[in-house]
Amino acid sequence: MANSTTLQSWLCHSNNRMDDDTVLLDYKDLVRVRRSDLWRVCEHDGWINDIVMNFCFERHRERARDEQFRHLKGELIDPNVAHFLQHGDILDAAQLLKDLELDGSKLFCLPVNDETDLSLHVGGCHWSLLVHTPAVTADIPARWSHIDSMSHKNIPHAEKMAKQIAKGLLINEGRGSHFLSTAGDGDAGKENNNFEVELFSLEDTPQQKNGHDCGIFVIELACKIVDFGVEWEIDEDFDMHDIDARGWRKETYRDIEFLIVDDGEQFTA
């Protein structure tokens, strides 16, 4: 078996790492991690993509399942699904929310990407996190919160996503029939256009000090929030400032390497 340094160079390095689509790990038949994805993790300035995020969420769910007395207190929504909810047809979004068993009583975390040109097949510059928190008590109603590691750059995108999902949830509760009208005039059209969602854009959130770590903040914060539960915003024990992006890269790389070696198939030849 190769030692760890040569293993890392074998795993991460090839002539054109950004484009190398060799699949290194098929995690639980759910996520396929390619060499280019692993490169995004271990390079100090690699931009995180949806596959890496998807892998980390799946890994987090799996770890919680393995520990007997621990369960996640919220849902991690995969980035493709979040993207679909934001940009897809409102009826499709409502149906998908139903399939995912998401309703207003759930805590859920959604990665927000800033790409709006849907004709692209690779796109985006910035990730942020949108959180739906259900009512804790009668005094603290359900709310949409936005956490952005680069001041409030992604607000318009988060607002659009929150609005679209809020509409979908209302449709599923049987209270959103007016959203189904596409007419631009008439009462239904007006109500449709005027629908607003209040977005709490959190201040005092951890800020990235470089141009490449936003995806890591989203992954770490989302996992923390679903571990903590619905009171995350009002409990002073919840600390979002201890994110170590460098440490995350090292740890996540090691974890993926471990899974690849554990899988074994790559090394039988």
Added chain:
Amino acid sequence: MDSEEEKKEDKGEHINLKVKDQDNAEVHFKVKMGTKFKKIFDAFLQRKSLQPGSVRFLFDGERVREDQTPQELDMEDGDSLDVMMEQVGGK
């Protein structure tokens, strides 16, 4: 008579699938229930001049893998796959 029956049988095992881009452009495929999605994905990627691995295919919000078949996913005639872009971000 014989040929008509054959046609019927033939119809039974083929379904029409739509692969829907995010901007709602559709590509139609007529496929067998047992055909691996790899064949469909490759054809789609080729048609759109895309690199393998650059897009994700979803059916009802679930990621579809290339070694699955329409049969395994209980797909029906007229069902559609959604194509999602690879999303990245850093700053």
